Amino acid sequence: MKMSEKELISHVQTRLSEFVDEINHVDPDKVSVEDVDEWIGLLDQLEEKVKTVQHEK
Structure with a gap:
């Protein structure tokens, strides 16, 4: 299930x-x-999610 941008x-x-x-x-x-x-991995995951939002705009 794909999250909305706000979610x-x-x-x-x-x-x-x-x-x-x-x-x-x-x-x-x-x-x-x-x-x-582990912390670096988490930050990498969050960065990818932010990039996803930026690319969808």
Whole structure:
């Protein structure tokens, strides 16, 4: 099912907010390379969703 532009933007905003919240509460002494890789992957996914919206305009 394809999301509308508003739904997609809302989803990206929610995921980005969750990401920032997670980063703000992480213990820097316990962060692993895998954690950073996961965060980068999430940001890449969000970037692709934003690009999708931009290309549809």
